[in-house]
Amino acid sequence: xxxxxxxxxxxxxxxxxxxxxxxxxxxxxxxxxxxxxxxxxxxxxxxxxxxxxxxxxxxxxxxxxxxxxxxxxxxxxxxxxxxxxxxxxxxxxxxxxxxxxxxxxxxxxxxxxxxxxxxxxxxxxxxxxxxxxxxxxxxxxxxxxxxxxxxxxxxxxxxxxxxxxxxxxxxxxxxxxxxxxxxxxxxxxxxxxxxxxxxxxxxxxxxxxxxxxxxxxxxxxxxxxxxxxxxxxxxxxxxxxxxxxxxxxxxxxxxxxxxxxxxxxxxxxxxxxxxxxxxxxxxxxxxxxxxxxxxxxxxxxxxxxxxxxxxxxxxxxxxxxxxxxxxxxxxxxxxxxxxxx
Numbered sequence: 428x429x430x431x432x433x434x435x436x437x438x439x440x441x442x443x444x445x446x447x448x449x450x451x452x453x454x455x456x457x458x459x460x461x462x463x464x465x466x467x468x469x470x471x472x473x474x475x476x477x478x479x480x481x482x483x484x485x486x487x488x489x490x491x492x493x494x495x496x497x498x499x500x501x502x503x504x505x506x507x508x509x510x511x512x513x514x515x516x517x518x519x520x521x522x523x524x525x526x527x528x529x530x531x532x533x534x535x536x537x538x539x540x541x542x543x544x545x546x547x548x549x550x551x552x553x554x555x556x557x558x559x560x561x562x563x564x565x566x567x568x569x570x571x572x573x574x575x576x577x578x579x580x581x582x583x584x585x586x587x588x589x590x591x592x593x594x595x596x597x598x599x600x601x602x603x604x605x606x607x608x609x610x611x612x613x614x615x616x617x618x619x620x621x622x623x624x625x626x627x628x629x630x631x632x633x634x635x636x637x638x639x640x641x642x643x644x645x646x647x648x649x650x651x652x653x654x655x656x657x658x659x660x661x662x663x664x665x666x667x668x669x670x671x672x673x674x675x676x677x678x679x680x681x682x683x684x685x686x687x688x689x690x691x692x693x694x695x696x697x698x699x700x701x702x703x704x705x706x707x708x709x710x711x712x713x714x715x716x717x718x719x720x721x722x723x724x725x726x727x728x729x730x731x732x733x734x735x736x737x738x739x740x741x742x743x744x745x746x747x748x749x750x751x752x753x754x755x756x757x758x759x760x761x762x763x764x765x766x767x768x
Contacts, residue, residue: 477587486613493556496750512549514541517708543568559589585749592662625754632758646698660686704744715741
């Protein structure tokens, strides 16, 4: 009911204004952790994020993550207990962090974004998301709305503008995000450690690539919408991974990092291998199994050599977006390509 909703929002706004100005008593003026004496973040500090200067006055204690992968990153940084709400779940949580993730209150419907009013009820002192489309009036709220309340935000640099190709999108950018989040959360050493661990995963996988005389042509097949396929274009991690392992993304010339293409285009470009995003969010043709069934039944795609020869590599869908699982996409792809020969 409208009257009740307004009352809830008013209370939440007042609480947000207060929490946004809170100080962090766990660190001293030199940025030393009061309990351990280890080097920590010196507050306040300002970061330029997606063209906006954001000041972080203290270590966040009540975080809302707008999507599952954002929450997973914070869990791997060791600060998952500070997440008071998350949303937009699209996959089964990895077993290694399932117990921690299940303690986080879910603020949205399955596969949906958190709405602004629901987010405010959680009274966060920091909001972190991986998609520009979520920081809108229609969804979780604009970043300026939160900043005006004294609540800092962070949006991944991979998606400052929804679906737009990002110059120099690579793992260096992703690992810098880990470092920045570590600094924001007051655990800079955790950010450095996570970045180093993930870099090692990538380096080991790239070292296992079997050399070929001619690069394989690949299609990164993410999803379909009303029968139209969506594939990875330039300016995202799939394109960067393609370059790392020495394959050719057939839609590297698309206008956006995730492009709406056609099956006629796919057939004309005739990929040697199709990389399937395995999604479990429940949309039609989301799982890898459903995608293979679709490709084999379609009169056009069923004639492709990649389809007839079962030349598929399956990767969890979330690993194609920036997140903790992205590094794991590299060994998964390398192993799959090596097995295909």
